Amino acid sequence: MAKHPDTDLLFKALADPSRRKLLDLLHAHDGRTLTELCNHLDMTRQAVTQHLELLEAANLVATLRRGREKLHFLNPVPLQEIYERWIAKFEKPRLKALSELKERLEKTDS
Amino acid sequence: MARSTCVYVTYIRTTPEKLWSALTDPKFTEQYWFGMRSESPWKAGSPWKLVTGAGEVLDSGEIVESDPPRRLVIRWQNQWNPELKAEGVSLCTMELEPHGTAVKLTVTHSIERDGSKFIVSVSGGWPKVISNLKSLLETGSVVLQDYERKH
C-alpha cells in the first residue's frame, strides 16, 4: 500500500467543500462511522462513501475495521508536510522580528 | 560473567532474502537507518563499518559470521563517542527465521561489562531503526525521518 499519494491528489481532495466538512467533523470528533458522518451531512450515503474514498486515497483519512463497520480517523500528516514545505521556515524569523519590534517600542515608551 | 545485553524481536511481512538484502545493502540501509550506510564485503573476517552520508565512520568492526539469509554476526565498536568507544567491542547478532509469510528478525546486541552505556544507547536506537525497516519493507515508507526529532 503506497503511502506517498501525490500532492495533486491531496489538493484535489481538499478542493471540495463537502470533503472539507468531513474533515471538520472528524477533527471535532475522531473515529466516526459512515452512519455517524452521514447524519451530519445532507448527502446520500453513496456520495459520502465516495468522498471518504478520495480522502483515504489522499491519506487524509485512515480507517479501522470494527466488525462490519469502519471507523474513520483524521490523518494530519499530509497537511503537516505542506506546512513544513512552505510555511515553517517563515515562522521563526517573523516571530523574531515581531519580538524585536516589541522590545524597541517598549524602550521608547519608557 | 559481566554482560549487558539488549534483544529486539519483530516480525516483518517480507522474505528472508529481501530482509537480508535490506540489512546488507548500503543503498537500502541509507533509507531506514537515518542516512547511514552499513558497508562490508559481508564475509567472515572482513571489515564492517556504519558510515554517515558525509563519510564519517560512526561504528566499525568485523564480520564474525555471515550465513545468508539466516544469520549475521558483527563485532561492533562505536568510533564516534569517546566514552562508548572506550567500552570496547560488542557483539551484534541478527537472526532471520521464516514464520509463515513473514520473517522473524531477532537482534541481540551485547558487551562484556555491566551497566554498559553503549548498550543503553543501542537499546534506544534499535527500535527506531527496526521500526523504520519494517515500515519500509511493508509500506514503502519509513516511520521516522530524523533520529531525534520530537513534536
Next chain:
Amino acid sequence: MARSTFDYVTYIRVTPERLWQALTDASITQQYWFGMRSESRWAVGSSWQLSFPDGRACDTGEIVEAEPLRRLAIRWQNVVNPEFEAEGAGQCTMELETSGPAVKLTLTHSVDCERSKYIAAASGVWPKVLANLKSLLESGSVVLESY
C-alpha cells in the same frame, strides 16, 4: 524487591487517536491479537479482561491508570495457567508519545517475582502482537495470521 520485566518500544506511523482506539476497542484487538478481545470500560478502577474468542477469560485485572491518548496501566493476572497464576498479578503499562508523524509506543510488563515464567512467556507473545498491531495500522493487514 524481586521483579521480572519485559520492555518493548515500537514506532508506528499512526495518530494517537487511532492507536488508542486500536488498543481499547475489543473488536479491533481481535484483529491483531490472534482473536483475543481486550475489554474494559477503561476508567480507573474498572475491571479488565483479555478473553479468548469463545469468551473464556485468559487474563483478568483492573485499570490502574488511564490517560486517554497517552497512558494506560493495567493490573494483569493470568487465570488459565496454574504456574503463571501462582506468580500473582503483574502490571502492564502502555505509553504513547508523538514523535513527528509517528507514535512511540512503550510497553512495560512486569511481575514481582524473580525469573517469572509468565514474563518469559509474555516476552515471546508481545513482539508478535505488537508487530501485528503496527502492520495493521500502517498497511491495513496483520503480519501474522496465526500465532
